[in-house]
Amino acid sequence: MEGPPMTASVTTPVQKKWLENRVSALKEKVRLLFEDSKDIIEQMNLVDTIQHLGIGHHFEKEIANTLRKIQHMEFNTSSLHEVSLRFRLLREHGLWVSPDEFNRFMDTNGSFNMEMTNDPRGLLSLYNAAYMFIHDEALEEAISFARLHLESMRHNLKYPLSEQVNRALHIPLPRTARRVETLHYMSEYKHEREYNPIILELAKIDFNNLQQLHIKEIEAISKWWKNLYAEVALSFARNRIVQLYLWSYAVYYEHEYSCARIILTKLLALITMMDDIYDTRATLEESQKLNEAIKRWDESVVSILPEYLKKFYLRILRTFKEIQDMLAPNEQYKVSYAQKSFQTLSNYYLQGAEWFHCKKTPTFKEKVEASLMDSGGPFSCVALLVGMGDIASKEALDWALGCTGAVRACGEITRYMNDITALKHGNREQDATNSVECYIAEYNVASEVAIVNIYRMVEDAWKTLNKDLLELGSLRPAVRRVINVTATLTLMYGDKKDIFTFGDDLESLITRLFFNPITI
Missing domain, CATH: 1.50.10.130 (Terpene synthase, N-terminal domain)
Structure with missing residues (x-):
């Protein structure tokens, strides 16, 4: 490739202009x-x-x-x-x-x-x-x-x-x-x-160009998260903002979805923190109060919350307002879908907390119906659409919020893979009985048998994703992104190992994707 010398990041006007012309050619x-x-x-x-x-x-x-x-x-x-x-x-x-x-x-x-x-x-x-x-x-x-x-x-x-x-x-x-x-x-x-060297050269330049945009997004979202994390002072919550950005990036890496990536990452950060509150810190009474406040969605309700949750609740409301302000006036209604899905998710987090605190082991069917929702998969399917412009039509948002077909399948796969991982590595002390354990208890089978049968359910859910891709013509672009978010689960949980929550295994991949340019 002939042209001005290329460094790790193209910074000079001459380099940028030459690169633009080269990409066009x-x-x-x-x-x-x-x-x-x-x-x-x-x-x-x-x-x-x-x-x-x-x-x-x-x-x-x-x-x-x-x-x-x-x-x-x-x-x-x-x-x-x-x-x-x-x-x-x-x-x-x-x-x-x-x-x-x-x-x-x-x-x-x-x-x-x-x-x-x-x-x-x-x-x-x-x-x-x-x-x-x-x-x-x-x-x-x-x-x-x-x-x-x-x-x-x-x-x-x-x-x-x-x-x-x-x-x-x-x-x-x-x-x-x-x-x-x-x-x-x-x-x-x-x-x-x-x-064909032409195709490879274009791919390398495009990867590096996008990488510079992704780095800027990581810097911005990390600054936002650092401020939020310090303000809400919930030190027990997972501090995994770059990993959450990776999740959003896997859904859509393209330039035109920069706003969508930022929105999705912020929303994923909120539900991760909310999950940790319900799972690791809140008493049953505190969980009920948090869910009530989220249901009412008003700053004045903050008074019913324990002191340590007040700032988090106010940041939820503020973040949703920030996201609304990021959108054009004719698209701001889409945030209400994310809000409804967030409230639904909180309801299911509360259901899990009640089972845990009351030491109840639900039936496998009961557990799956609740935990496919509290997996966060269905919420992600709604949240990923908010910043996607024309693809996020009212029809697409209604479909995602309705949690049928591919959206439900995403929730099932999220839950099953997460729970199989938890069973292999041992639940945390504060974790409720998961779906695999419910299956073992209800059907009186060995864990190996339960896992084999649940993997069959994973395969069935993938068939549903493929089916919707074939059959939902007008929603196909949205279904494709739901498949993308589901595919990230094989990255996070594919080795029966939760590398999102517990491991540093993603660090090498994150470095290669975001911080090491491709040699051209």
């Missing part, structure tokens, strides 16, 4: 690739590469047009990789493609042909594609078949396929936090057979 060259790619395989690889490298937001129109054409083009191929790639790409964008496409790779008994076991790239593509399944689709066999053979060959594969297989076996691509995948793929892409 590269984007135009990539657009020409879309126009020049007539072959369906080239088109699919182009879309997949651009998405993997995290620059799909620059080419949304081109990608949508290309995939619509691919959906309706005749597609006759004996390549497992190509059939699987087409299936995954179309389904990821909410476009229907039948699982019958995979029948061509099965024998007369309905089992996958063993000759496919000599095609690791095809098996990897099948494995990732099959995770886009919905209810009543028999793709579990595809996952089991691909996993079995990928595991047997994983140590004999060449780079970068070996790394991609290892990552997928850990977390399948459709459930991976995409920005994390981008970090990996930028170092791998030059070794791919479809390598």
Whole structure:
């Protein structure tokens, strides 16, 4: 790449101007690739590469047009990789493609042909594609078949396929936090057979440009949090603001969602602190008073609260007003949806506190109905929409607040993964009986059996997410972001380890994402 010397951060006017011109030129060259790619395989690889490298937001129109054409083009191929790639790409964008496409790779008994076991790239593509399944689709066999053979060959594969297989076996691509995948793929892409230096250069520059914006946002949100944390003086509450920002960033990293990221991070910070109050400090009477104050939503109610909660309550009200002021007048009504969801969440936190203080073990069904809500997942699905502009239509906000389909599935996955993690590492003394323990008590089974059965429920919830992506046309952009927030759970809890609450394992990833520019 020719031009003025590039440092870790571009600061001089000459560098900035040159970089702007370079980005414009590269984007135009990539657009020409879309126009020049007539072959369906080239088109699919182009879309997949651009998405993997995290620059799909620059080419949304081109990608949508290309995939619509691919959906309706005749597609006759004996390549497992190509059939699987087409299936995954179309389904990821909410476009229907039948699982019958995979029948061509099965024998007369309905089992996958063993000759496919000599095609690791095809098996990897099948494995990732099959995770886009919905209810009543028999793709579990595809996952089991691909996993079995990928595991047997994983140590004999060449780079970068070996790394991609290892990552997928850990977390399948459709459930991976995409920005994390981008970090990996930028170092791998030059070794791919479809390598194009133009695309990689654009991806690297774009990553670094966005990283500078993300750093500024982290600085601003950290300052806000430091002031809030000092003011409310709740030292027992988790101090994890950068990790919360990471959660928001995983939902949307694009430039146009800067306001949305700030809003979502602030709201996540409030519910994390509120969760810690109900869980670790408040008595039952104090919990009831806090919930009553949140229900009434008025500064005058502060008098009913214990002294140590008064400043926190006032900061809740002030923060919601701050968020409202960040929005255009015609969008300020959206904050009322976040407020209603916040009040609902407080009700469910109180329900958990009552069970804990009364030493009640609810039935598994009772526990799930309450704890999928107090997981914070459904609240996040409402909160993430508040700053999203046109995507956050009244229809989308009503859908999110109604907690059906994908939103409910997000809450279920959040709760199940969190509780499986808690069971493995031991509940904190102040934690109520979780959903896994309720299952064990009600059905009198070993913890291993309970966990296996609950993982089946996780899989069922993922099918619901995929189903809504296919079926809710006008809400598809909102569903996509709900899937993004759900995918962060595999990052936070994927190893049966709560790295959000207890670990420093995220520090290396945070450094790479936000503080280490990509070498160009």
